[in-house]
Amino acid sequence: MSDDTLEVALHAVAHSRAGDKGNRANLSLIPYRPELYPVLAEQVTAERVLALFRHRGATACRRYDLPLLHAFNFVVDDVLEGGVNASLNLDGHGKTQSFRLLSLTVRVPRRLLEAAAP
Numbered sequence: 001m002s003d004d005t006l007e008v009a010l011h012a013v014a015h016s017r018a019g020d021k022g023n024r025a026n027l028s029l030i031p032y033r034p035e036l037y038p039v040l041a042e043q044v045t046a047e048r049v050l051a052l053f054r055h056r057g058a059t060a061c062r063r064y065d066l067p068l069l070h071a072f073n074f075v076v077d078d079v080l081e082g083g084v085n086a087s088l089n090l091d092g093h094g095k096t097q098s099f100r101l102l103s104l105t106v107r108v109p110r111r112l113l114e115a116a117a118p
Contacts, residue, residue, distance in 0.1 A: 005107045013108055014040065016098035020080055025053075025097050027074040034070040035112055041065065043106045044072065052104060053079045053097070074101070 013036050019026040031037055050061035058079040063072055
């Protein structure tokens with residue numbers, strides 16, 4: 001890591017919301033500033049997100065880029081232990097999964113980080 005970048009948790013530079021459909025979670029990722037979009041596009045890959053949720057049984061992850069909105073949408077399969085009607089999990093809806101996504105770390109140029117605070 002160079003002196004002009006810092007490693008931070010995603011929640012320092014972006015926010016997220018989560019939804020569900022059956023056993024599939026839908027996670028948005030929206031940087032606080034549009035200038036962070038390419039930084040996150042490079043580092044927050046479908047593979048990294050799948051690895052983050054693999055312990056919950058996730059089998060696939062697709063990332064949809066929304067460049068005009070400066071946002072991403074991740075669809076994670078088989079992550080909700082069967083979904084709201086089948087799971088004994090306390091979060092069968094997957095609403096809190098956005099917090100897990102925001103725990104990922106990314107390297108951010110210091111100049112963007114200082115300007116990123118919401």
